Amino acid sequence: MQNKRLSIAPMIDWTTTDYRYFARLFNPHTYLYTEMISTSAILHGNTERLLRYHSDEHPLVLQLGGADIAEMTRCSEIGQQYGYDEININVGCPSDRVQHNKIGACLMAEPDTVANLVKSMQSAVDIPITVKHRIGIDNFDSYEFMRDFVQAVAEAGCQHVIVHARIAWLQGLSPKQNREIPPLRYDDVYRLKQEFPQLFIEINGGITTVDEIKQHLNHVDGVMIGRAFYHNPYLLAESMCLWGQASISRQQVLDKLYPYLQSQIDNGEPLHSMVRHYLGLFQGLAGARKWRQALSGKPNLTLDEVKKAGDEVLALNPEA
Template sequence: MTDHSPGASVDLVGQARRFSVAPMMDWTDRHCRYLHRLLTREALLFTEMVTSAAVVHGDWQRHLRFDPVEQPLALQLGGSDPAELAAATRLADQAGFAEINLNVGCPSDRVQSGRFGACLMAEPELVAECVRAMREATSRPVTVKCRIGIDDQDTEESLDLFAETMLAAGVAALYVHARKAWLKGLSPKENRTIPPLDYPRVYRLRQRLAPLPLLINGGIDTLEAAEAHLAHTDGVMLGRAAYHNPMLLAEVDGRFFGSEHKAPSLEGVMHAMADYAERQRAEGVRLNNVARHMLGLANGLPGARQFRQILSVDACKPDADARVMFRALEAVQRPRLAEAS
C-alpha cells in the first residue's frame, strides 16, 4: 500500500511534478482523474479549482472527495483570505492530498469578482501572506500556479518580484503558464490562446529561482515538446492536449519517469473504466458523467468517430450502463479485425 503520510507525500509529489496534468474547470473531476491514473501511474494529477469558501463553508467532504488510486494528487484552491485558505488547507491535509496549490492564474470574471485567480498577481504581498498561512496549516507542499503577468505589467520586473516574494514566503514550487492574462477585453477561452507564449521568459525565471522547482505550462501539445521544455525547467504541465487525447498519457511513465511497466492498452483501459462506471452507477452516478471524459481515447484510430458518437449519445440515456463502453470499443476493434481477415 502506498504511503501518503506528509513526509512520504513530499518525496512522491516532488518526483511526480516532472509531468503533471493541469487543473481544468469542469474537466478534471474525480472520474477524469481515475481515467488519467489508469494511463499514467507516475504523473501528478490536479483537481479542478475549488474555492476556499466552498471548502470551509460548504460540504467539504464532497468537494475534497477522491479515490486513493488517484494519488499523487494535488488540490487547487482559489481564494485570497489567508485565514480561510488556512482552514481549507487543514481540511485538505486531513483528506490526504499530496500537495495544495493556490490558483493565481485563472482570468475569468467570476474569479476576479471573488478577488482570486490571475488578478492576485498585482498583489504579491497578499499572495505571500496566503502562502504562509497555508504552510502553517500543513506539512504538505504548498505551491502556486501563476501567469507571466497580467494586463500592462512588465513581465520581467513584475514576474521577478512576484516569484521572489513567493520564494520568501516558502512556496515549495511554482507552476508558470507562459502567457500573460488580460483581465479586461479577453474571455477565459481567448486568454488560453491569444496572449503570445513566452517560454524563454519562464526559462530565465527558472535560472533565477534555482533550486526552487519551476514547472512550465501553456500551449504544450505533444510529448516531444514537453521533453524539449525539460532541458530548461524542472517539469512540464499539459492541459487540454492531455484531456482531448488522453492515450498520450500512456507513454508518459516510460518517457518521463523511466518506468519499465507495460503501457496500458485501449482495451485494458476501456475494460477498467467499464468496471469503474458500474461501481459509480451503484452509487447513483450516471454513465455519461464518466464517459464524457473518454471521448478522445480512440483518436486517430479507424472507427474513432463512431466510438465518440456512441459514448457521447448512448451514454446519456437514462438506463445506460457499461455495455455502452463495450459497444464503443467494438467500433474501433471491427476495422482492425477486418484488416486482419
C-alpha cells in the same frame, strides 16, 4: 525523470475524480490536480463530494481558489485531512467570476497577499503549498514583474511554482482567448529557473507532444499539460517513455475502467456524466467518431452500450 515532474493541469468541470481516475490508468507517475475549488464551496458546500477521490489517484493536488487568509488556511488543513499530497494556490485563472471574488490571476498584482497566504497555509500543514500563476497580467507584462512576484512567494516559503507562459488580459479577453491569444514566452520561464535554481519550476501552456515535453525538461523541472491530455488521453500513455516504460494499450485501459464505472453506478453516479470525460480515448484512430457518438447526449446510456462501442472501435484497431 529523476527529480522531474509531469502534471495534468487543473481544469474547471474537467479534472473531476472521474476524469482523474481515467487519466491515472494511462500513467502512474503524473501528478493529478483537482479543479479549482473555491474556499466558500469547501467551507459552506458539500465538502465530502467536492473533495472525494479514488485512492489510485495519488499523487494528487488540491487546487484552491481564494484570497482570505483564514479561509485558505482552514481549507489547506481540510485538504491535508482528506489526504491530498499538496495544496496549490490559483493565481492564474482570468475569468470574470474569479476576478469578482478577487482570486485567480488578479492576485499577481498583490504579491504580498499571495506571500501571506503561502506563509499562513504552510505553517498550518505539513504538505507543500505551491503557486500556479501567469507570467504577467494586463500591462504588468515584464519579466521583472514576474520575477518580483516569484521572489515574494519564495521568501514566504513556497518552493514550487507552476508558470503558465502567457500573460492574462483581465479585461477584453475570455478565458478561452487567454489560453490562445497572448503569445507564449517560454524563454521567460527558462530565465526564471536560471535566476531561482533552488525553486522547483514547472512550465505550462501550449505543450502538446512528448518531444515538446522533453525539450522543456532540458530547461525546467516539470511540465504541466491541460487540454492536450484531456482531448487526447493516450498522450499520457505515450509519455511513459520518459520513465523508460512501455505504454498501456487502450484495451487494457477499458478493462480497468469498466469495473470503476460499475462501482460508481452502484453508488448512484449517472453514467452519462462520467463518460463525457472519455470521448478522446480513440483520438486519431478509425472509429473515433463512432465512439464519441455512442457516448454523447444519452441520459439513459448503459454500461453494456459503452462496452459494445469500445469493442467495435478496438476491432477496427487491433493494435490499440
